[in-house]
Amino acid sequence: MRRYRKVWFSLAILVALSPLGLFASGTAWGEWGTDEIKGLLGYIPQGFSRLVNINHIAFLPDYSLPGLGESFVGQAAGYYISAIVGVAIIVIFVLGIGRLIVRK
Numbered sequence: 001m002r003r004y005r006k007v008w009f010s011l012a013i014l015v016a017l018s019p020l021g022l023f024a025s026g027t028a029w030g031e032w033g034t035d036e037i038k039g040l041l042g043y044i045p046q047g048f049s050r051l052v053n054i055n056h057i058a059f060l061p062d063y064s065l066p067g068l069g070e071s072f073v074g075q076a077a078g079y080y081i082s083a084i085v086g087v088a089i090i091v092i093f094v095l096g097i098g099r100l101i102v103r104k
Contacts, residue, residue: 015080018083022076063082
């Protein structure tokens with residue numbers, strides 16, 4: 001773990017900067033809803049329209065947690081929690097794949 005200190009430090013900086021998205025206008029790339037897709041393309045692709053209701057399985061929908069409120073502090077806390085959970089899931093996945101590869 002010691003030799004990956006720069007990687008962990010870089011991830012910590014990215015997590016710390018994650019609430020900067022609250023200052024951006026519009027939506028993030030790839031996070032478009034059906035309204036934005038229709039505005040960009042002029043129609044809603046068939047595959048997209050079939051998967052539009054899959055969002056109900058999101059762990060942290062809209063980067064927020066119930067009870068934190070709509071204040072900047074509540075939204076920033078949701079961004080931090082989302083970033084930490086996302087990084088943790090990716091790290092666990094990568095370490096698991098790495099161990100499977102090393103075994104073989």
